[in-house]
Amino acid sequence: MIRIRAPQETAAGLFLVVLAAVVFWQTSDLAVGTVRALGPGMMPRVLATLCGICGIALIVFSLIKDGAALERWSIRGPLFILGAAIVFGLTIRPLGLFVAGIATVILGSFASHDSRFVESVIFGVAMTTFCWLLFKVLLSLPIPVAPWLLGY
Amino acid sequence: MEAFFGNLELGFTTALSLQNIALCFGGCLIGTLVGILPGVGPIATIAILLPLTFQVDPTGALIMLAGIYYGAQYGGSTTAILVNIPGEATSVVTTLDGHQMARNGRAGIALGVAAIGSFFAGTVATMVIAALGVPLTKLALIFGPAEYFSLMIMGLAFAVVLARGSILKAGAVIFVGLLLSTIGTDLQTGDERLTFGMIDLMDGIDFAVLAMGLFGFAEILRNLDNPETRDVVKTKIGRLLPSMQDFKDSALPVLRGTFLGGTLGILPGNGAVLGPFASYTLEKKLAKDPRRFGKGAIEGVAGPEAANNAGAQTAFIPLLTLGIPPNAVMALMVGAMTIHGIIPGPQVMTKTPELFWGMIASMWIGNLMLLIINLPLIGLWVRLLKVPYRLMFPAILLFCCIGIYSINNDAGDVLMTAFFGFAGYAFYKFGFEPAPLLLGFVLGKLMEEKLRQALILSRGDFATFVTSPVSAGLLLVAALVIVVAILPTVRKGREEAFLE
Known part of the structure; x- marks a missing residue:
């Protein structure tokens, strides 16, 4: 059965995935450009992809390995x-x-x-x-x- | 050799003007004053005090900032020894034996040795900077965009490996930092990127806004969540001047610490953080009776403190010669320099030699001043340590607000900083360390620029990063560092090193 073993990591991973998604959504109208002339959309999307990969990896690991609980947020x-x-x-x-x-x-x-x-x-x-x-x-x-x- | 002394002479004539001495003195004093407050690390100290330098000319401002930086560093050590609260990663080691010495009634000696060791390390490191400045700047001039890009990749790789916590998270934080740097108008096409239609974001995020949010506001929120247990030493501070025996015991550790810290500090990517740990481990290995360590061994204070200060100093080398900040504090210095219209890099030395050498000379003067002002003022510092946090944080809050407002006289900046304060708080709750983010943010723009330039020069051929031997070598080192850190056995060793 799949169980969240490291809630802090899961939350961190989810945050990164959401961030990546927001960046992709916001840069959808920017040109990626070619290798010879990189467009304005290239860097943000490459970086967002990397963030997303880190996020997914964090979520996957949080299901396998035990880790820290999510701390209480004070208001x-x-x-x-x-x-x-x-x-x-x-x-x-x-x-x-x-x-x-x-x-x-x-x-x-x-x-x-x-x-x-x-x-x-x-x-x-x-x-x-x-x-x-x-x-x-x-x-x-x-x-x-x-x-x-x-x-x- | 003649040029070396000629440059130093120019530096000292600049630094020894009445105004610059006063600024250096003021910087050191205020830096110590704020840096000593428990829960206020060097990054927060510099961020809070940044507005004090706005009205000064660039040379004076940098001299003052450097003074604030040393003061903050030294204040951090004092807090580590007297209260057992490390202001930042590099003073963790000092708490081990320094605080024990204080409990054994040798607080004064611990502070004295830390100050004298730091002064010695600072003196050596200043000379190293002066000696390496010219050759490294020449090196920088033959660096093309591809080499610069690879160098920054290597720096970030080191920053990932040397950050606390999981490598995955450190990497993610750097990516977020790089991502934040892409916000704003694209310089080549004029397209707006990730501005969410906000006019305030068209010029990108202001560096100071990000730094104050993440390190000013978020740090207050973090401290409020963890009411600190202040373990202020109750015994007398005692005499400050170490005895002959203490000098004998600490002379070699200081020498070794200076060498270790100074060498590691030059590394791009926060090598300076390793210095104190390396020095402590080395002293423990070399000691006749390692059991004394952790119980107030003077070598365990002298070595790491020297390493700490040497590294803090030589970390300026990559910044001043290559224009690449090696850690978050230096990233903050870049931000400060940019506010004054100076773009760090090899051109600083050639275009404004009096600024470059004046700053280097003032480093040494700053170290001397720390020695002179701190030893007699210890009594005042001890009283400052007793200021309750409920009074400290509203004052920090107010300082931050005024500071942010005065950068651009823009009230919107204050609101945006509040947003980043919340983001920093969330980061803390997610277990992300914010320092690498600042580094990624500062390097981001430069990296994108160099990447585009390199690809234009090579006509779109990515091979340019591996055909140039320098660039290939740097990338290889970066890959190696990451691989080594991921290997489980080494990772265990790394965790132990940080636990120690």
Whole structure:
């Protein structure tokens, strides 16, 4: 009977196969070209084929040899860390560093179980001020500081 | 010989300008400061600190980056000794005896020997780079597209074999990296490739975006999943200066480590990672009483640390002379150089000699500075080690966000980095190691370009890769390395080497 003996490997293999399929689908309208003049579609498809082969091999081996289990994915970490980054990306232009920075630190802090709210508020203000001093005052990078208040 | 000293003189005049000394000093200091934080490896450190160099001229920026790199390396060793957390593969060995020495109340001596050994190794390696720079650059100029392509194949073959975990997975990761590099507008035909209709992807994925996603964000996610057990040494650091006996015990291991690490570091494809392991194994074999190893033997710190630093240094050789980064950290350096408009390769030395030699001279100055600033600042570093992770990661997060935004002043980049952060997290859950991906990504564009050029020159004949003796030799080595790694007996040996 076929049984998955190494779930992590199976998942990795499936990921590669799906990736290869997506690449083939997306490059279907690109010319492969000839050997003398390789077309734009050649490299992606050759590489996708190699990825796919690796993926199939991983799946096959995962049915034969025992291996690692698939680890649990946590939701809290990715949600708050990546969420905080996205908030930074969306707010930096319209609202500037002081809003985006403090929001990012406070929101990001929720990713850890043992963070404390008041502490992260204070830390957010301190870190943002530090970054303003470092990047804006000292290194004069063109980062909006507080356009709604200062106009830059 | 005269040219050798003339070049070094040019280098030192460049590196010893007030601004460049300050940048070198700043780089070393900040590099150590961030590199010492547990859970922040050299790749993450350089990625986070990249924006600090944006406003500096290219020469100064490279000098500062090199300083950050050494600082990060040295910070990693300090964490390995004091907290038992290796920042990267090459400091794993240092944790074995270094941390034991620290527990025996000899933390200071371990740090001192590591610093002095690294300084010696760095000095030798700098001279090796200066000596090999000119001849290797000449070699590079006779390399045609076919030879370049084969050289990169060989480098990637080494990277596959030397990566942790299964060879199949390491290979797959490199293919994914190469695949990511094909995203964007095709240079020859102007066709859009794999852009999914997104304007942001038309110029391809920004290198820094990928690196910060995979090594900045994903590393935070990984660390949050595995709450670290920090084993900060509670005993006193003690005196830093090793005694005469310690010097005697570590002199030969440092010499051997420097030789091993320096030689392996030149190999394309992350040979540097082997240095510390090789040195540790050698010292254990040569020791009169091998049982002392793992219990705080000073040779087990001195040798691998010297090997580590020598390799970290000579890894610059393939990058500076051939333009081919041998590992992920050097791939990051390529990315940094490109941001400053420098394309690494043989032309750097001929076109901008002051940049090339200035950087080499600053390598030595950087090593000296590490020795000078780190020994007195140990107390501060120990306090830094106690910063809880719940404060560290939001700060890293903020730094990454600001850094990515300032590369192109593009808020979209931050969103894309978040995507790659998630991808990096998925990779970790699938058991893929992300470092080879970065290497594949950087080499990908160059490989495709050289492949196309070679095939145009040979009028579509693939035989061009085997008729040229250099290219054939390189491909043969690549094939051999892979075959040897796949043979089961050798594979067992490889796993043991990494376990040790």
